[in-house]
Each structure stands twice: as C-alpha cells, then as structure tokens.
Amino acid sequence: MSHLEELEREIVGCRRCPRLVAWREQVAREKRAAFAGETYWGRPIPGFGDPAARVMIFGLAPAAHGANRTGRVFTGDRSGDFLFAALHRTGFANQPTSVHAGDGLRLRDAWITAAVRCAPPANKPTPGERDTCLPYAVRELALLRRVRAVVCLGAFAWDAALRSLTARGTPVLRPRPRFGHGTELDLPGAPVLLGCFHPSQQNTFTGRLTPAMLDAVLLRARAVAGVR
Numbered sequence: 326m327s328h329l330e331e332l333e334r335e336i337v338g339c340r341r342c343p344r345l346v347a348w349r350e351q352v353a354r355e356k357r358a359a360f361a362g363e364t365y366w367g368r369p370i371p372g373f374g375d376p377a378a379r380v381m382i383f384g385l386a387p388a389a390h391g392a393n394r395t396g397r398v399f400t401g402d403r404s405g406d407f408l409f410a411a412l413h414r415t416g417f418a419n420q421p422t423s424v425h426a427g428d429g430l431r432l433r434d435a436w437i438t439a440a441v442r443c444a445p446p447a448n449k450p451t452p453g454e455r456d457t458c459l460p461y462a463v464r465e466l467a468l469l470r471r472v473r474a475v476v477c478l479g480a481f482a483w484d485a486a487l488r489s490l491t492a493r494g495t496p497v498l499r500p501r502p503r504f505g506h507g508t509e510l511d512l513p514g515a516p517v518l519l520g521c522f523h524p525s526q527q528n529t530f531t532g533r534l535t536p537a538m539l540d541a542v543l544l545r546a547r548a549v550a551g552v553r
Contacts, residue, residue: 375434379552
C-alpha cells in the first residue's frame with residue numbers, strides 16, 4: 326500500500342469533528358428525493374487524481390448531495406460539472422464529466438482535494454473544523470512531491486493553503502496575502518498559489534466566474550508548473 330493510500334484510509338475513517346460527522350450521516354440517511362434510490366457515501370472525502378500531479382486543485386469542502394453522495398471530490402453537483410468541464414478543456418481530464426466513482430474519469434498532472442473533508446451544514450465549516458482537518462492537506466501535499474502550483478478555489482481554500490504552507494515551515498508574508506481571482510503568490514521553497522473564484526452556482530450563474538476565467542487560471546497553473 327502506498328503512503329497516499331494509507332492517508333486515504335485514515336481520512337475516510339476520520340470522526341474527529343462531531344458536528345460534521347452528525348451532519349454528513351444525517352444527509353446520507355435522509356437523502357435528497359432525486360437520489361432516494363442511491364446509497365450515499367456519507368464519509369470524509371479523500372483526494373483524487375494523478376499521484377504524479379504538478380497541479381493541485383484545492384477546494385472548500387464536499388457538497389452534501391455531491392461528493393458526500395458519490396464518494397469522490399467535486400463529483401455529482403453543479404460546481405463539479407463546471408470544474409471538470411474546464412479541466413477537460415485545459416487538458417487535465419480525459420472527459421468533461423464526473424458523475425460517479427466508476428465513470429472512467431482520469432486526471433493527468435492534476436490532483437483535487439479540499440480544505441475540509443466532510444460536508445458541512447450550509448456549506449460552512451468552522452475555523453476549528455478547518456484546523457482539525459488541515460494536517461491531512463499538509464501530509465497530502467508532502468506526498469505529492471511534484472506539485473508546483475496550487476489553484477485555490479475561493480478565499481477559504483486560499484487561507485487554508487496559506488496555513489498549510491506555514492505548517493510545513495514556509496515563512497508567509499505579513500500581513501497575509503489576500504485572496505483574489507487571478508492572484509499569484511510565489512514563496513521560496515513552496516508551490517505557487519493561484520487564486521480562483523469558487524465554481525459555485527452563486528458565482529457561475531451570476532457570471533462572476535465564467536468558463537473563460539476558470540480556463541485562464543488552469544492554463545496559468547499549467548504554465549507555472551511546467552506542464553506541457
């Protein structure tokens with residue numbers, strides 16, 4: 326078993342945050358009417374992708390009826406539909422859709438993960454839940470030795486990524502660099518952080534984040550990481 330597989334098993338078995346455990350399992354029992362016939366995953370969500378990835382996509386947390394249902398990050402919800410279509414357009418994914426864990430999706434030079442691994446109520450983890458989950462991201466990044474760029478989807482992911490770098494011993498500027506779409510942060514000895522608005526419906530339906538905007542960030546990540 327690889328170290329990444331060992332970490333995945335540890336993540337999937339985690340029960341450290343009582344509020345998140347109760348919520349994810351309640352959602353898995355009660356289900357959404359549209360998915361009433363499905364068996365929900367109802368556990369923490371590990372990272373997914375290419376173990377030799379040079380680009381990491383860093384999200385906020387699983388969706389209650391998306392990854393918490395399917396068991397794969399950003400899979401089975403509108404945010405994931407938007408993201409994976411962009412990953413396909415920019416050469417990171419072999420197909421534009423991510424429906425369920427056995428759908429044949431493969432990533433090339435990309436790894437997708439989240440700051441918090443359990444679906445939170447109202448999609449809002451607490452700072453304490455973020456900090457409890459953070460060591461998983463630190464270890465994951467250490468195991469993904471080739472990662473040279475981290476695309477942070479939203480301010481929460483940006484802040485968690487900065488905290489992960491600090492935990493690894495990387496000096497972070499004071500005051501902390503602020504999140505912004507298209508922002509880049511290049512610190513010595515660390516992957517370059519790139520800010521991107523989260524592909525939530527709130528952003529994509531209003532035009533705050535367009536396909537072209539997301540593609541531009543992903544293509545910039547390819548360039549920064551040296552992906553050809």
